[in-house]
Amino acid sequence: MPSAGVSVEFAGLTKRFGSLTAVDDLTFTVEPGRVTGFLGPNGAGKTTTMRMLLGLVRPTAGTATIGGRAYAELDDPLAVVGAALEATDVHPGRTGRDHLRTIAAAAGIPDARVDELLELTGIPAFARKRAGGYSTGMKQRLALAQSLLGDPRLLVLDEPANGLDPEGIRWLRGFLRHLSHDQGKTVLVSSHLLQEVEQTVDDVVIIANGTLVRQGPMADLGGEPGAVVRTSDPAALARELGEVTCEPQDDGTLLVHSTDLQAIGDAALAAGLPVWELRRREADLEALFFELTEGRNRNLGEAV
Amino acid sequence: MTALTRAVRSELLKFFTTRLWWGLAIGVFASAALFALLFGILYTSQSFLEQSGGGPFGGQVVADDVQIANTVYTAGLGVGYLLMLVIGVIQIGAEYRHRTVTSTFLTQPHRPRVMLGKVLALVLIAAAYGALSLVGSVLVGSVTLRSRGAEAFPSAEVVRTLALSLLVLGLWALIGLGAGILIRNQVAALLITVGVAWIVEPLAGLAISAWDFGQHHIAPYLPSAATQAVLNGAQASADDVRLSWWGGAIALAAWAAAFALTGIVRVVRQDIS
Numbered sequence: 001m002p003s004a005g006v007s008v009e010f011a012g013l014t015k016r017f018g019s020l021t022a023v024d025d026l027t028f029t030v031e032p033g034r035v036t037g038f039l040g041p042n043g044a045g046k047t048t049t050m051r052m053l054l055g056l057v058r059p060t061a062g063t064a065t066i067g068g069r070a071y072a073e074l075d076d077p078l079a080v081v082g083a084a085l086e087a088t089d090v091h092p093g094r095t096g097r098d099h100l101r102t103i104a105a106a107a108g109i110p111d112a113r114v115d116e117l118l119e120l121t122g123i124p125a126f127a128r129k130r131a132g133g134y135s136t137g138m139k140q141r142l143a144l145a146q147s148l149l150g151d152p153r154l155l156v157l158d159e160p161a162n163g164l165d166p167e168g169i170r171w172l173r174g175f176l177r178h179l180s181h182d183q184g185k186t187v188l189v190s191s192h193l194l195q196e197v198e199q200t201v202d203d204v205v206i207i208a209n210g211t212l213v214r215q216g217p218m219a220d221l222g223g224e225p226g227a228v229v230r231t232s233d234p235a236a237l238a239r240e241l242g243e244v245t246c247e248p249q250d251d252g253t254l255l256v257h258s259t260d261l262q263a264i265g266d267a268a269l270a271a272g273l274p275v276w277e278l279r280r281r282e283a284d285l286e287a288l289f290f291e292l293t294e295g296r297n298r299n300l301g302e303a304v
Numbered sequence: 305m306t307a308l309t310r311a312v313r314s315e316l317l318k319f320f321t322t323r324l325w326w327g328l329a330i331g332v333f334a335s336a337a338l339f340a341l342l343f344g345i346l347y348t349s350q351s352f353l354e355q356s357g358g359g360p361f362g363g364q365v366v367a368d369d370v371q372i373a374n375t376v377y378t379a380g381l382g383v384g385y386l387l388m389l390v391i392g393v394i395q396i397g398a399e400y401r402h403r404t405v406t407s408t409f410l411t412q413p414h415r416p417r418v419m420l421g422k423v424l425a426l427v428l429i430a431a432a433y434g435a436l437s438l439v440g441s442v443l444v445g446s447v448t449l450r451s452r453g454a455e456a457f458p459s460a461e462v463v464r465t466l467a468l469s470l471l472v473l474g475l476w477a478l479i480g481l482g483a484g485i486l487i488r489n490q491v492a493a494l495l496i497t498v499g500v501a502w503i504v505e506p507l508a509g510l511a512i513s514a515w516d517f518g519q520h521h522i523a524p525y526l527p528s529a530a531t532q533a534v535l536n537g538a539q540a541s542a543d544d545v546r547l548s549w550w551g552g553a554i555a556l557a558a559w560a561a562a563f564a565l566t567g568i569v570r571v572v573r574q575d576i577s
Binding site: 051098099 | 403413
């Protein structure tokens with residue numbers, strides 16, 4: 001029986017490199033049994049935050065704990081946390097399998113477990129070749145196999161979809177949902193693209209310039225879906241719709257806070273208005289994500 | 305298995321799962337055998353021993369039977385200890401270069417233990433390479449000496465030197481480990497450590513020896529001079545000031561400890577990003 005999840009807590013986590021504050025007073029919680037997307041533009045501080053959680057980078061202030069304990073205090077870290085931080089973490093002259101064996105040896109994990117995971121991630125043959133010739137996708141699969149060696153309760157994956165082909169991304173999505181929903185593990189996945197994880201994650205944590213800008217369930221993120229109507233007189237249609245709230249848009253369309261397209265069409269007919277366009281509007285996550293992080297990417301700003 | 309044993313196993317596995325090890329093994333064995341042959345011929349040749357020019361600065365080579373045997377059997381160690389220095393640098397440098405250091409510290413967040421694992425693994429590797437080097441040098445050297453009418457094993461002291469040559473290799477590997485941490489770029493670390501150990505430091509030793517105080521109180525304690533003292537080979541000249549074999553061993557061990565400990569303290573505090 002695979003081990004169940006553990007919750008992760010970030011409290012006032014801060015990291016300064018000289019005058020640059022890479023991570024600024026970050027506080028949030030990651031829950032077990034769910035996939036949490038850790039999002040932000042490149043350079044927002046995602047990797048530094050993850051490295052602080054894993055005891056690789058020393059925080060300037062604050063704490064990051066796993067089930068109430070710092071990473072360095074864990075007795076058997078690989079049985080609690082599995083991490084895949086960068087796709088290139090393999091010596092090019094060593095085979096992928098041998099790479100995993102060096103880690104398994106240090107953690108007291110038998111080589112049989114290494115082969116089991118190479119089968120699971122679909123690279124048993126490639127893993128016997130030297131890693132110098134691996135594609136990014138293969139390295140991602142190897143990194144995922146590595147993160148699962150100790151059957152951890154928490155998975156921390158940094159940009160795991162980078163370099164995966166569409167089939168690989170679909171496989172990864174299903175796999176992460178299986179680990180979290182079926183096995184109850186905690187999964188924390190970083191990405192700089194919201195669309196990439198949109199269908200995978202349950203919760204999102206969005207940071208920009210090292211500070212938290214939004215946190216919550218994915219479903220709440222974009223607000224409610226609605227409908228867009230184009231007609232000759234938006235104001236008249238809005239009056240006809242009565243109780244349903246409407247917002248006239250700059251492009252002359254009317255945004256209706258309802259997804260009942262039939263009722264909207266009937267209202268237009270009743271008011272004698274022509275309907276030139278009527279469609280459901282999904283929450284525009286990409287625009288929202290951009291809005292939340294826009295103008296906050298220090299890497300794109302003017303040099304100070 | 306304790307965590308430390310696992311750390312040592314992991315480090316040995318890291319070393320033996322790339323192609324580096326057998327290339328170096330060939331180098332260690334071949335240099336030991338070739339230098340034993342060369343020095344075996346040189347040091348049994350009367351004209352070489354009597355005429356000046358044997359030492360780098362013209363002094364007469366000073367050597368008794370024991371020193372001749374020691375010199376022949378450890379002739380390849382000049383290359384051998386540089387190779388061990390390289391292995392020491394790479395054992396940590398490759399981890400920085402290929403960023404496997406992240407996986408290493410994730411697997412074992414107790415960094416001093418990881419580093420102790422590296423130290424012990426390097427000592428074992430040095431012992432294995434040292435044994436290989438001795439097989440090459442003693443086989444070829446003893447045959448060469450005997451065939452030229454010299455004593456192959458004049459005293460038990462030779463056995464002491466052979467044992468100590470293993471220690472020398474281990475200590476140089478630890479110097480490499482420390483240097484590999486202090487100079488984080490592996491390529492720079494390799495160039496600098498080999499350049500310093502092979503050329504800069506011996507020349508500095510000679511320069512310091514021109515100054516009377518330096519000759520007696522500084523030069524003999526430098527790593528390469530201490531190494532020569534441990535191995536007790538032939539002396540380049542009669543005025544060469546040399547520590548006793550155990551004095552040299554202590555001096556070299558102090559260098560190894562200084563480098564390795566400074567490196568370990570540095571790693572423990574380092575951000576791995």
